[in-house]
Every structure is written in C-alpha cells, then in structure tokens.
Amino acid sequence: MASQNGRGMSLKDFPIPLKVLFTCLLLTLGIAYLFAVAFLYLVEIEPHAGDDHGLVGAVIEKYYGRRGETRLGAALKGSMGDAVNIVEKEKIFKWIEGGALEKDFANVASIFQNSCALCHSPEGGMPVSPLTTYQEVVVYTAIDMGQSVKALVGVSHVHLFGMSFIFFLTGIIFAMSEIDTRWRTILIVTPFVSIWVDIGSWWFTKLKPVFAYTVIIGGILMGLSLLFQILISLLEMWVWNRSDQK
Numbered sequence: 001m002a003s004q005n006g007r008g009m010s011l012k013d014f015p016i017p018l019k020v021l022f023t024c025l026l027l028t029l030g031i032a033y034l035f036a037v038a039f040l041y042l043v044e045i046e047p048h049a050g051d052d053h054g055l056v057g058a059v060i061e062k063y064y065g066r067r068g069e070t071r072l073g074a075a076l077k078g079s080m081g082d083a084v085n086i087v088e089k090e091k092i093f094k095w096i097e098g099g100a101l102e103k104d105f106a107n108v109a110s111i112f113q114n115s116c117a118l119c120h121s122p123e124g125g126m127p128v129s130p131l132t133t134y135q136e137v138v139v140y141t142a143i144d145m146g147q148s149v150k151a152l153v154g155v156s157h158v159h160l161f162g163m164s165f166i167f168f169l170t171g172i173i174f175a176m177s178e179i180d181t182r183w184r185t186i187l188i189v190t191p192f193v194s195i196w197v198d199i200g201s202w203w204f205t206k207l208k209p210v211f212a213y214t215v216i217i218g219g220i221l222m223g224l225s226l227l228f229q230i231l232i233s234l235l236e237m238w239v240w241n242r243s244d245q246k
Helices: 016-051 054-063 071-077 086-097 102-107 109-116 134-141 149-174 181-207 209-238
Strands: none
Touching: 016 054, 016 149, 016 209, 054 181, 054 209, 071 086, 071 134, 086 102, 086 109, 102 109, 102 134, 149 181, 149 209, 181 209
16 A cells, blocks of 8 residues: 555554554553553562562562572561561571471461461451461471472463564554664564563573563563654654655
8 A cells, every 4th residue: 555655654644543543552552561560560579678679689589589598487587577576486497497397386386376377367367378287387488489480381471472462563553654664673673572581581580590680671671662662653643744754
C-alpha cells in the first residue's frame, strides 16, 4: 500500500479509526507495563527495604537465595526478630545447626507454640504458613537456594511468551514509523534482546550473584525500548508530519 507521495504507508496515513485503535492499544500496554513495574517493586523490593538490600540485593536473594543461612534463621534475624527473646533465638539456632532433627524438636517446640503460633497457625487467621508442628517448621530450616529450577522454568516460559507477544504488537505498529530505518530496526530488536538478557540472567544469577546486575540492565533496556516505541508511534500518528517536510 502506498501513500499519495509515493512512499509506503506510514502511521499518519492510516484512517482515524485505525489510528485510534493503535493508540488505545499502545496506551493500554504502556499502563500495564507501569503496573507490572509497580507490582515488582511492591513484591520484590519494598519488603527488603528494611534489610538495606536494595534492588541488587533483592534480585540476588530471589534467584541465588541466602545460602549462608536458612529461611527460619533469616526471619529470626530480620522481620520476626522481635517475636522471640535472645535465649529462645539461641535455642532455635542451636537446633538448626544440629541438623534440625525431629528427636530434638521438643527442646524448641514450646517456643514456636508460645511465640509463633499466635499468627502462624490455622487458628491465627493470618495468611501465613503455620509453624506449630515439626513437619511445618522443618521446611524452613533448609538452606535458602533461591527460586527452584521448576519455578524458574515456569516463570521463564510465561514471560517469554507474554513479553514476545507484547513487543510483537508494538513492533508492528512502530515498524510503520518514518524514522531512519537503522534506528527503527535497532528499536525493534532491542526489546527482544533485553528479554533474553533479563530472563537468561535469572538462571545465571542462580549460579553467580554478580549476574543480578544484568537482570537489572535487561529490565531497564526493555522499559526504555517500550517507551520509545510507544512515544514515537503516537507522535507520528498525531503530531509529526515528516513526509510533508521532505
């Protein structure tokens, strides 16, 4: 299809209804991405603010884990530290260091019953895991290895499918813009490369914490490329009139 000036049809040449459709789609995807970033912050970053982990620390903890201590030990040193006194903490730490054996659970069972069961029990009415029996407690005495391979496989394939579909839609629209072909191609390829870097780095971070930085770099590139695709497409549809200036 060609426009009146002989060039391939650009975004500004489409009929108003189609431009409105593209605009609604781009704005909705942009807003959805902002909500995704907000959700990521609230779930992955904000809960660790008190631990002074920051963004990198939160990524490391999620994928690499806290391999120097157990989840129960980390909780007693952090958010649940005020629930038990120093003597009780030492008893629990000694039990964990001894292998968290069932035969020794009687030495600490009363601590969990008196200090933890108020919230961590079916009767507590809180949306938290119960900590009243040995079977319930021992789950949290294993070394925190971060997200399991099974969980990573699940979130990886969902994100690869979902993000690819999003950037396929924005890329089709953006491909009809009139900016230089070289820059247009770069901005179409960048988000896909960012997806590979971001999700691939989840797996590498599970092996080496330093790759947490590439997770963040991939996420930033993804967000910026989506912003530029949406912004340039909207400007060319409704504001810019490049063809008439040539």
